[in-house]
Amino acid sequence: MEAYTVPLTTYLARAGRALSGVSVDDVSRAAGLTPEQVQRFEHGNMAVLSDAENQQLRRALEEFGVVFFGDDDRGGYGVRRKHSALKTAQLQNWEGEGGPVSEEDI
Template sequence: MITPAQIRAARALLGLSVDQVSALSGVSAFVIIQVEEESAASLDQSAMLALRASLEKAGIAFIADGDCPPGGMGVRLAERHDIDEGLRPENLNAANDD
């Protein structure tokens, strides 16, 4: 399972606010803050799964302990499918100027 530190790191890598992650995941901002601060007495597993799924969809890859020696658990940016990359430099010309 992912850790609160991984959620904080994933949100930081994506540059998302708590409210934005809340909108993406359907998990309340209050619960996200509790999870990130590790202050929730018992973490709701469905909330953790929703957070993980939404962050993965946004472009995060969660790394489990031992997946990438010599490091431990973590996060990294994965290929993002939901972003319009725009025009590649070789395709820029006067015909596509705005």
């Protein structure tokens, strides 16, 4: 599976956000964009983002656990989650352990 190296398409952005389960508000904040820019981009308006903004959106989605991959001999470009469902469940369980965060009394 080769890495996807061309600019993010509207379809991949929409699929990546849906797959990660992140809201438009959260991904736009992480990318330094407005929610309206992200929504317009996802609905097919490629011109709404500059090349730099496209990269910002891609990096934000990758931070939320999305992996983009390019064409290869097995199929076309696509998107997937960084971790399997089992690994994601384990990570969520680990994050919930230990109780509330407080100052250490050492």
